[in-house]
Amino acid sequence: MQDQPASPQLLVQYCKASDFNAATGECVAPFYGPASSFPPVLDAAEGFAVSVVIIGSWAIGFYIKQARRVANT
Numbered sequence: 001m002q003d004q005p006a007s008p009q010l011l012v013q014y015c016k017a018s019d020f021n022a023a024t025g026e027c028v029a030p031f032y033g034p035a036s037s038f039p040p041v042l043d044a045a046e047g048f049a050v051s052v053v054i055i056g057s058w059a060i061g062f063y064i065k066q067a068r069r070v071a072n073t
Contacts, residue, residue, distance in 0.1 A: 010035040 012035045015027035042050065 011032040013027075013030050014033050015030050019028045019030075020026075021028060
């Protein structure tokens with residue numbers, strides 16, 4: 001089985017505030033870094049874990065609501 005090449009990383013240009021010349025609107029020393037992503041990239045196992053936490057939290061809230069409803073009757 002061949003190893004798949006890693007997906008190319010998107011690089012964007014950044015500039016430190018101390019390197020920015022406000023008079024000319026240019027950066028003296030720009031540099032490239034990885035682009036941030038939101039939400040972060042998740043593999044299938046991480047995505048499943050996050051969904052379990054979300055569903056579990058919803059279920060706990062639902063049962064608390066039902067318990068309050070039963071306690072009030």
